[in-house]
Amino acid sequence: MVVLREGMCPGLDEDLVRGLRAADIKTVEDLVSSDIEELAQKCSVSYKALFAIRRVLLAQHTAFPVSGADLYEELLSSTAIVSTGNPSLDKLLDSGLYTGEITELSGGPGSGKSQVCFGVAVHISYQLKQSVIYIDTTGGLTASRLLEMLQAETTNTEEQMEALQRIHIFRLFDVFSLLDCLHGLCSGGLQQASVGGGSVKAVIVDSVSAVISTLLGGKQNEGMSLMIQVAGVLKTMAKDFNVAALVTNHVTRGGSGEVQPGLGVSWSHIPRTRVLLERVEKAVAVSRPGLRSATLIKSSRQPCHIKEEFDLQWWSRSKGGPSLGKRKLDETDS
Amino acid sequence: MLGYVSWRDVLKKLTLAVTMQRPVSSLPLSPGMKLKLVGAGFQSTADLILLKPLQLSKETGLSQQEALEVLQAVRKDGGGGEGSTSLTALELLQKEEETRSIITFSSQLDAALGGGLPVGKTTEICGAPGVGKTQLCLQLAVDVQVPQCFGGVGGQVIYIDTEGSFLLQRVIDVATAAVRHCSLLVEDDEQRAAMMTFTMETILSNIFLVRCHDYVELLAELHLLPDFLSDHPRTRLLVIDSVAFPFRRFDDLSQRTRLLQGLAQQLVAMATRHQVAVVITNQMTTRLQGNQSQLVPALGEGWGHAPTIRLLLQWAGSRRLASIFKSPGNVDATVQYRITSDGFRDADQSEQPQRKRPRTQTDQSASSQPDRRLLRCLSDV
């Protein structure tokens, strides 16, 4: 509830605030929902003045309706689809990550979530020449791995250094720092990061469950509230600044033993698209240790449960083509 | 009526103005304080930023101290805009190239790990009892102290023992072997001077041993560690042997998961902020899937996300194998090792298993690999 304070709008001085409080009107909502004529009489102010104050306060605090046609126009011009760099994954995601939305990758330990995030970051910074913000909460990010992936794309050191400079890394380990960081990005951080390189096209949070799952459970509500706040800031950031948000999540075992993404039912409504990654247990996986299978479990554009197999080593393949890359890996080091 | 373009600008400006304020519930304060703030009508930090502590405590009913705390939290955020500093990947790469890894004295394992155990990351070692986890930990506690001119890290170590498996005599044996090994490699004056400081006595004095008997003591110790690490900036290794033991008999599994995840985040934060390698040992447990049973690391699947690198030590007949099954920088690999009286070493050359999985693609930059002289001689030991 927003409390009425003097100076909030022209015409709202201390006497009036005191008068309104005496009439049991303490917050903006109270003022807006009360009868103005009656109130004007009680506080001995003119009806017109009070009505004008009400209108200004309402205008300050409401969200404005936008016509569907205008909204559609704006979305057409501002929404972009950011490719992940891996064609099978792009096919699963309906050609890539959409800006203005949150996409979630979940999987057990070792299923390759961080690798996919690295690959996406490298692809955006090198191929698309745009900036990426990478928020690492697990300590799993090594810049040498990013360099390795870049070296598979190009041998030019200058270009590698430039691409590395377009990836901005934040390392935080608890939820309040995460909220600090996200709010900071919204209020100017993203513009700062865009200086020099291209504009920020993606914000990757790896992983969001590491900081939030410690707060859930038990009897306290604060954990759920903080989770919803993180979701809210991410969504606002994605929408207002036209970035694609990619988050990773862990998995838990459901009642009947099947694997499902963590953080509970309340979180499951938040990402627009959800993908579950798993290791592949077939015999062919022995020769291709980077093989993973991705299942689409929630999407507003594709039918669910379609599976795709993709190779994690796609992002570190050499320029000669995929088969050549595979042969190079089989050679032992001298 | 406002025209189309200006209406959109006004809308954008208003949305930006709203998003620039932080709601009070996102500040790092206790729930009770936040309740009082919200109850008094303060919705966002913009409301609080111009107030004085006395005013705030009068309006909300908080004590002076609490009001001061609130205003500090608000100003700290409003000052910089960004709570934490960011680095570009290039700067991180330069930082990484300057940090060295802790060698394990087994050249194959070091090669598979890309130079050794990385400083600043958490590594988990799991295995059945008797396979050599504590041996590896003791070896690492000695290895971290190898002086920098020999290719080591030259740091101190905190050893948290929860099982009571720390054997002083064993450490003495491993330390003596390491000192003997390094003195054979001395080539110039700098190394000779370093050998003065690398003796068995100094090695033992640089190991800080803590004994924890249950999980409460463990959590309390970890809570006090950041201050200890700030006071002893030369610490480069933290060993917890083992983390599974105090958490074995827990009635409330969901509480155990929460505590473990909180512990994991604390460890990662310490590793990154103080540049310490964190090594944790874990036990194995049996998981039943239908009719089949499988040996998996204990503490559940949720714990598996926490360490950055996971090593599995296991028996294959009479041979001991070490496998890396989670590592963001390297491909999974398996090597063979053995435990000798001198500590953790490579297996004999003749007993090498056929490598089924490809070797890692190690980055060829010189500083990420340990001193080559040290490595070449190790295979002779």
Place this chain on the structure above:
Amino acid sequence: MLRLVSILENRLNAAVSTSSSSAGSDEATLRSCLSRLLVVHCSSSSQLLLTLHFLETSFSSRPSLALLLIDSISAFYWLDRCEGGASLAKQEEKLGKCSELLGRLLRDYRITVFATCHAIRRSYSGPSSSSSSDSDRPYLCRPWQRLVTHRLLCARQEAANNMAAAAGSGKEQRRRQLFTVHCTSFSSSSSSSSSSSRTKSYRSSSFCVTDGGVEFI
């Protein structure tokens, strides 16, 4: 929004192909349809309340406004619960006020309100409660529950029964995911003294999601 537009285009094309007369350029009809839609984005429950007040003037000035869609009404549930602290009354205060305002708008302006509500899993009450009954129980505040006259419960149908159908079809046909919806309608009796005199009636249906939106079977 983009999905909304694609569904709209689909339906317009279907309508144009069935009707004999051509209805002018597609862009123009799309635009005119979209101009009848107003989209508002709220970020907190107090903002929702104030926006509803603001919209009251829109309702009175545009009598053709007949439908109010809220997606979703439970979005701020956890935020309100945490802000309210220990007292249930404070937790439910804002949503209660919104519900009262909506009730007034319903009566005064003859609009229809359609709101979505996320299912949540409550803390485990015991080993006997099964997961299916958890999601059925309404958890929002009492004023809102009194306002609701029809409650639609959507669930995903397990894919077991359409496996047999899919086996016979060719590879090109996509496996359709079926959803079921249970509708519980409350019709309140005239006497307002007893709150338990609401009669309930049930209906069930299934639908699947296609390019042209939701298709009932």
